[in-house]
Amino acid sequence: MTSDTPTRARVLVVDDAATVRMYHNSLLGEAGFEVSEAANGLEAVEAALGTPFDLYVVDVNMPKMNGYACVEALRSETVGTAAPIVMISTEDRPGDADRAYRAGANLYLVKPVAGDRLVRVATMLTADRSWAAEKDVAA
Template structure:
């Protein structure tokens, strides 16, 4: 790993999903950290700068919408793009994500190629790792 690789925080309460997204992003050249819920994600962001957040919606302690709203209200998370990836596909789910501050809403499952392309697009020219 080099210091210029964009840093991504994968936030999902399902360990298998976190491992899957972490592997895909690591294989694509990103530095990846994990959080099991929104509260852990906010705590991680307060201690470490990230270039991208990949956030699930349904999680204990703090759901994805509240997590994104909190990140957007904190100086540390205001600039980094957020991709919300969820099984939720009802009318209004994407609108709620965008209202919370997400840059993109994707319904699970997401292919390795698509996740890598989205992450590269949203982190192009960014790297807070130093």
């Protein structure tokens, strides 16, 4: 799977709760991902402008720029990434997931996400990174 790719997959964990960031970071880090953190949407967009990531794990309720706005910005011309985005939220109200998909997320999970599930999904979504890389050709 990742053996044919030269570098580790880069993941950006976006959450305003430092504890949650630490939890996600350690799970993904142990699974071999190169993990960076951002504490809100704005920081995430800034980070993505610097170096694109292979996967974004984004919380919904955050100060400065919330998860939906963050995902929209990542998908819009501002960043313009086609990389997979997983949103993780404590909210489990009807319509929340649809809002996430409308914004451009690829998966909506409800907290707390079991560690093995997060790793499994992340591995699945980054196994072949050529689709996201196509962006460079398309752009």
